[in-house]
Amino acid sequence: MAFPRLGVIGAGQLARMMVAPATELGISLRLLAQDPTDSAAQICDHFIGNPTDAEAVLNFARTCDVVTFEHEQVPQSVIKNLENNGIKVYPRSDSFIYSQNKVEMRKKMDELGLPNPRWQHYSGGNVEISYPLIAKTITGGYDGRGVFVIKNEGELLDLHNDIGQPLLLEEKLTFDSEIAIMVARSPHGQAATWAATWTVQDGGICTSTITPVPDVSEEIATAATKIALNIAQGISLVGVMAVELFKVGDSLIVNELAMRPHNSGHWTIEGSRTSQFEQHIRAVLDLPLGDTSLTSQWVVMGNILGGEKNDMYRPYLHLMARTPGLKFHHYRKDVRPGRKIGHVTLLGDDLVELRNEVQHALDYLSGAVDE
Amino acid sequence: MAFPRLGVIGAGQLARMMVAPATELGISLRLLAQDPTDSAAQICDHFIGNPTDAEAVLNFARTCDVVTFEHEQVPQSVIKNLENNGIKVYPRSDSFIYSQNKVEMRKKMDELGLPNPRWQHYSGGNVEISYPLIAKTITGGYDGRGVFVIKNEGELLDLHNDIGQPLLLEEKLTFDSEIAIMVARSPHGQAATWAATWTVQDGGICTSTITPVPDVSEEIATAATKIALNIAQGISLVGVMAVELFKVGDSLIVNELAMRPHNSGHWTIEGSRTSQFEQHIRAVLDLPLGDTSLTSQWVVMGNILGGEKNDMYRPYLHLMARTPGLKFHHYRKDVRPGRKIGHVTLLGDDLVELRNEVQHALDYLSGAVDE
Numbered sequence: 086m087a088f089p090r091l092g093v094i095g096a097g098q099l100a101r102m103m104v105a106p107a108t109e110l111g112i113s114l115r116l117l118a119q120d121p122t123d124s125a126a127q128i129c130d131h132f133i134g135n136p137t138d139a140e141a142v143l144n145f146a147r148t149c150d151v152v153t154f155e156h157e158q159v160p161q162s163v164i165k166n167l168e169n170n171g172i173k174v175y176p177r178s179d180s181f182i183y184s185q186n187k188v189e190m191r192k193k194m195d196e197l198g199l200p201n202p203r204w205q206h207y208s209g210g211n212v213e214i215s216y217p218l219i220a221k222t223i224t225g226g227y228d229g230r231g232v233f234v235i236k237n238e239g240e241l242l243d244l245h246n247d248i249g250q251p252l253l254l255e256e257k258l259t260f261d262s263e264i265a266i267m268v269a270r271s272p273h274g275q276a277a278t279w280a281a282t283w284t285v286q287d288g289g290i291c292t293s294t295i296t297p298v299p300d301v302s303e304e305i306a307t308a309a310t311k312i313a314l315n316i317a318q319g320i321s322l323v324g325v326m327a328v329e330l331f332k333v334g335d336s337l338i339v340n341e342l343a344m345r346p347h348n349s350g351h352w353t354i355e356g357s358r359t360s361q362f363e364q365h366i367r368a369v370l371d372l373p374l375g376d377t378s379l380t381s382q383w384v385v386m387g388n389i390l391g392g393e394k395n396d397m398y399r400p401y402l403h404l405m406a407r408t409p410g411l412k413f414h415h416y417r418k419d420v421r422p423g424r425k426i427g428h429v430t431l432l433g434d435d436l437v438e439l440r441n442e443v444q445h446a447l448d449y450l451s452g453a454v455d456e
Numbered sequence: 457m458a459f460p461r462l463g464v465i466g467a468g469q470l471a472r473m474m475v476a477p478a479t480e481l482g483i484s485l486r487l488l489a490q491d492p493t494d495s496a497a498q499i500c501d502h503f504i505g506n507p508t509d510a511e512a513v514l515n516f517a518r519t520c521d522v523v524t525f526e527h528e529q530v531p532q533s534v535i536k537n538l539e540n541n542g543i544k545v546y547p548r549s550d551s552f553i554y555s556q557n558k559v560e561m562r563k564k565m566d567e568l569g570l571p572n573p574r575w576q577h578y579s580g581g582n583v584e585i586s587y588p589l590i591a592k593t594i595t596g597g598y599d600g601r602g603v604f605v606i607k608n609e610g611e612l613l614d615l616h617n618d619i620g621q622p623l624l625l626e627e628k629l630t631f632d633s634e635i636a637i638m639v640a641r642s643p644h645g646q647a648a649t650w651a652a653t654w655t656v657q658d659g660g661i662c663t664s665t666i667t668p669v670p671d672v673s674e675e676i677a678t679a680a681t682k683i684a685l686n687i688a689q690g691i692s693l694v695g696v697m698a699v700e701l702f703k704v705g706d707s708l709i710v711n712e713l714a715m716r717p718h719n720s721g722h723w724t725i726e727g728s729r730t731s732q733f734e735q736h737i738r739a740v741l742d743l744p745l746g747d748t749s750l751t752s753q754w755v756v757m758g759n760i761l762g763g764e765k766n767d768m769y770r771p772y773l774h775l776m777a778r779t780p781g782l783k784f785h786h787y788r789k790d791v792r793p794g795r796k797i798g799h800v801t802l803l804g805d806d807l808v809e810l811r812n813e814v815q816h817a818l819d820y821l822s823g824a825v826d827e
Contacts, residue, residue: 086770088788105476108499111768111786111798128479129499358726358781358803373776380751397482399457405744410729415482417459427482432729 089370090115092149093125094136098416098425099155099346099362100125102354106363112370117145124416125155139166146172153324153369154345157185158225175272175323175369176344183320184344187223187253197319199312200338202258202331208251212241219255220244232289258338260331264298265349268313269364269374270322277364277374279357281309284329284349290423293387293443296352297379299436301332308337316342325350325365348388348425353377355412355430356384381432387443389427391420392451397427400450408442460741461486463520464496465507469787469796470526470717470733471496473725477734483741488516495787496526510537517543524695524740525716528556529596546643546694546740547715554691555715558594558624568690570683571709573629573702579622583612590626591615603660629709631702635669636720639684640735640745641693648735648745650728652680655700655720661794664758664814667723668750670807672703679708687713696721696736719759719796724748726783726801727755752803758814760798762791763822768798771821779813 088111093100096118104125107114117134118126125131132148134141136159146152146167152174164178183190191204205213207220220241222231234257235241245252263284270276280297298306313328316339327347329340350361359367359375367374394400397415404411408431415427429446431439448454459482464471467489475496478485488505489497496502503519505512507530517523517538523545535549554561562575576584578591591612593602605628606612616623634655641647651668669677684699687710698718700711721732730738730746738745765771768786775782779802786798800817802810819825 086767088769088786101479104479104499108472108475109783109785110772111784111788113498127484128475128501355729358783367776372772374780375776376781378781396457398459401481401743405738405746409745410747410749412480412729413482414480415459417482 088112089150090148091366091370092117092146092152093155094142094145094152094159095155096120096123096125096129096131097155098124098414098418101128101416102346102351102360102414103155103362103366104129106360106366110363110366112366115145115149117142124418127417137163139163143167143170143172146170146174151175151369153365154181156345157181157343161185176326177321177323180320180322181344184326184342185224187221187341188251190342191253193320194316194339197315199315199319200336202338203256205254206251207241207245207254209245212238212254214254214256217257219257221253221255222248223251223253258331258333260333260338262298262332263340264301264309264330264332264337265294265347266309266313266328266330267325267347267350267353267361268317268322268328269325269361269368269377270317271368271374272323272371274318275374276314276317276322277377278310278313279350279353279361279377280379281306282349282352290390291348291388292390292447293385293440294349294352295436295440296356296384296386302335305332305335305337312337312339324368325361348428351414351428352384352386352430354414356380356386356432382434383436383439384430384432385436385439385443386428386430387447388425389415389429389447389450391422391424391426392453394450394452395420397450404446404449408446411442411446459483460521461519462737462741463488463517463523464526465513465516465523465530466526467491467494467496467500467502468526469495469785469789472499472787473717473722473731473785474526474733474737475500477731477737481734481737483737486516486520488513495789498788508534510534514538514541514543517541517545522546522740524736525552527716528552528714532556547697548692548694551691551693552715555697555713556595558592558712559622561713562624564691565687565710568686570686570690571707573709574627576625577622578612578616578625580616583609583625585625585627588628590628592624592626593619594622594624629702629704631704631709633669633703634711635672635680635701635703635708636665636718637680637684637699637701638696638718638721638724638732639688639693639699640696640732640739640748641688642739642745643694643742645689646745647685647688647693648748649681649684650721650724650732650748651750652677653720653723661761662719662759663761663818664756664811665720665723666807666811667727667755667757673706676703676706676708683708683710695739696732719799722785722799723755723757723801725785727751727757727803753805754807754810755801755803756807756810756814757799757801758818759796760786760800760818760821762793762795762797763824765821765823766791768821775817775820779817782813782817 090113116131118131266281327343467487487502489502637652698714
């Protein structure tokens with residue numbers, strides 16, 4: 086057995102963050118990029134091709150021993166074409182569908198007896214959920230895109246008309262917080278979770294994460310772990326998956342699934358003995374999974390969103406001097422307002438101080454505080 | 457200020473391990489490799505050229521904002537040529553000389569009042585050190601190469617004749633252990649050390665390291681730190697440096713200097729908040745240095761030396777299942793007997809268990825224990 090070549094469809098920051106653990110493990114990584122300036126294509130062997138082009142993806146996949154994804158925008162037909170041609174591709178199409186199609190996901194959660202909000206597949210007709218409700222495009226949404234708060238029937242009809250596709254309707258929950266938990270599973274069926282994370286949101290965008298979730302009971306933390314493991318087994322996951330949950334009182338409700346390394350698991354790079362990126366590589370190669378223990382009492386991750394500043398290098402002089410333990414991750418993407426262009430992570434025992442330092446770094450990087 | 461391009465002369469495993477922190481910091485790394493199959497050239501932007509070719513090195517350096525080294529085999533004349541052409545190159549030639557020339561190093565330690573063994577620059581004539589003694593080639597030695605135990609005058613004359621160059625003679629110390637300490641310093645003069653490491657040796661080759669050094673007093677640990685900081689300042693170091701020391705009773709004696717990331721600091725990748733590789737990048741770019749705290753009570757690193765096995769991938773199945781916390785670093789170099797082809801690191805509280813697990817991994821990888 087030689088060191089395998091792992092193909093990744095996509096070349097954004099998630100693929101970029103796979104480069105380090107692949108290098109450490111001796112795994113050759115090859116990307117299907119859309120452009121040579123893509124975040125990961127800048128630093129990794131790649132082909133140029135469109136992930137929706139079945140022929141291009143197959144040609145790429147034939148140069149790899151195993152193929153995986155860093156985003157959900159690969160059509161089912163393209164994945165099935167790989168499978169029909171004998172390519173080892175993980176997660177498999179019949180698992181991946183649950184992170185691509187929100188109605189299939191809701192049905193599956195019901196089937197597994199896992200906590201859904203009230204939901205309805207809507208293509209006109211009676212609405213069984215009371216207003217205000219949440220309407221979602223069934224495919225293609227992420228980071229708050231494709232999610233709409235609907236106050237009345239008129240708004241719903243307008244949206245349905247605009248989108249021109251059926252919608253998923255969900256009850257609008259009044260939740261205490263949003264929690265995410267990462268889980269990994271290998272073809273052998275070995276599974277592992279990490280500590281659950283509080284994903285702090287602003288306008289549907291995750292701005293920071295705190296791990297482990299502060300102020301939740303042992304029962305809630307255990308319940309989150311069980312839900313993640315049940316889904317992983319129930320959908321025959323291979324790779325890592327983020328399970329996003331709403332905490333409502335003492336209950337958890339499944340919000341979304343993302344079947345790939347995910348922003349809510351970036352803290353694992355420094356905060357766990359095995360990062361989500363290393364674990365994803367281990368899982369899709371069917372290697373035994375790594376230790377997911379925390380390396381610190383608290384781990385705070387903050388997303389760097391594009392702001393007024395274009396220069397992301399000069400702030401190092403101040404931030405590294407102020408907070409010597411702060412770890413930077415720059416994706417080398419063009420700065421655009423609101424775009425995730427990097428993240429910072431800080432570990433330690435004093436959660437208040439960690440949150441203050443991370444917030445200062447984010448404000449400083451965005452230009453919200455002066456130099 | 458844009459993200460700078462950092463040039464590294466050399467493309468072995470040390471350059472390979474710089475790729476991950478450079479990527480995280482958004483720094484573009486470019487290597488001067490001798491061959492496209494070099495360990496780091498496999499995964500990083502590179503030029504092909506000989507590090508002894510002043511013109512090739514200058515042409516390479518002109519494409520970079522700052523240049524550094526991953527080995528000591530770059531002639532002083534080549535470095536001075538860069539400096540004379542206005543290239544920012546670190547460490548500077550007048551610092552780097554102390555890791556290239558062992559006689560200059562001994563003189564400097566004397567000048568700084570730091571503990572040398574008895575030593576003599578020998579080009580024939582009287583020998584002032586009693587036999588058995590250690591003879592070293594003045595330049596070019598590493599990993600026990602260029603170091604000879606000399607029992608009598610006859611052996612010395614033969615060696616001197618064979619080498620055809622002056623030698624450095626040193627008293628043969630009876631030492632308790634070998635200790636290494638990594639230190640970093642920036643052009644601003646900011647300096648930082650990591651915890652001192654016990655470098656366990658076998659036949660002049662470091663086989664494993666244990667950090668922090670077990671069974672030494674606070675005084676010895678502090679003395680090691682002071683020596684490292686004194687040397688760093690005394691030679692105007694820029695970058696990271698390994699200071700190798702002999703522990704003789706309650707004293708420390710300076711053995712060798714290596715002015716680059718070093719095998720005795722590989723443990724810092726997982727074992728410290730800031731690795732030697734990230735710190736080297738920060739230092740040569742004159743960025744504030746990172747936190748060097750330990751991430752665990754004990755850190756054990758073991759070198760994977762080429763043995764009977766050629767297949768370095770298959771052992772993952774057993775080793776990852778047995779020791780989920782074991783971190784692997786494969787350099788993707790051809791397996792040759794005795795050659796360093798990778799390393800493993802394990803962190804935890806129980807030093808005996810950590811050492812056992814690392815030793816098992818090394819034995820298994822070398823073929824010394826059956827599958």
